[in-house]
Amino acid sequence: MAKVVVVTSGKGGVGKTTSTAALGAALAQNGERVVVVDFDVGLRNLDLIMGAERRVVFDMINVIQGDAKLTQALIRDKRLENLMLLPASQTRDKDALTSEGVAKVIAELREKFDWVLCDSPAGIERGASLAMHHADIAIVVTNPEVSSVRDSDRIIGMLDSKTERAERGERIEKHLLLTRYDPVRAERGDMLKVEDVLDILSIPLLGIIPESQEVLRASNVGSPVTLNAPISAPARAYLDAVRRLRGETVDMTVPSDKVGLVARLFGRRAA
């Protein structure tokens, strides 16, 4: 039974696309059949983060309008054969994404994959609402910062009222993914702590992704961080998050890139 997951946040720039790519790749690294779907019409970027930008021929709107078959629009990852991308359209006409069209595409993807990861656009408008509509599970990406937490709260409200599951009176599974976390600054009292954010938003924690230069490095080269630097702190955090998503119980830690002197002298070269 396929699971449809929306990666959402309300606020822009908190790491939705980065997280969609990393979680999608991590699921595929675990042998699952995965498709990552870009819902950001007009401002697509998932193709770029996945390193597939030069291979985009058709997009979701072409499929909805009948100009291309779904199989023609799906782009297979070059590193993982069980990972696919469905790009968003760069058209300025956002109304081209119809609610019936999205429903049809999602239904078809459910049959072909184990996991359908929908990368939501920022905001609370139509695009975000369409991205979350068919979701079974929501991953709310939040930075430990006031505006991001407030916007996440708004999005949680939308998830509980505007999704298909909510409309049927069912529960949508919601998880918090705390990104760009810096344990040192949090300990010093200069950044909201994990417990603060959990206390305020009251949804279960899926993972804590530490702030790391590896994330930018990965996006520079168009490779999800779990593939580009699998032993780095953020990659380990995403891999742990995916194990929790698949139902495993994994101790909650904030992985660190910091290495001791001996490891710094010898360990890095071996890695």
Add this chain to the structure above:
Amino acid sequence: MSGIFDLFKRRPTANVARERLQILLSHERASVGQEGLVATLREEILAVIAKHIPVDRDQVQVKLERSGESSILEIDVTMPPVRVRAVA
């Protein structure tokens, strides 16, 4: 006053962030679907006042102050000078 000494006595700010968020969100969650509440209250209160005294709409200030448990809706109406009838 700010100076080089502030660097040494800098206070942690995360607890301020947490408190501000808790207050803000408790109000925002309660007011979902009531975005126009202040405007509606303003209009209806003005209508009641206008029945009795002529008021200039520009002379009305509506303020909403949120605190921990409650909100204060403050409406300031500047009344025109009331003509006092001379008593014989």
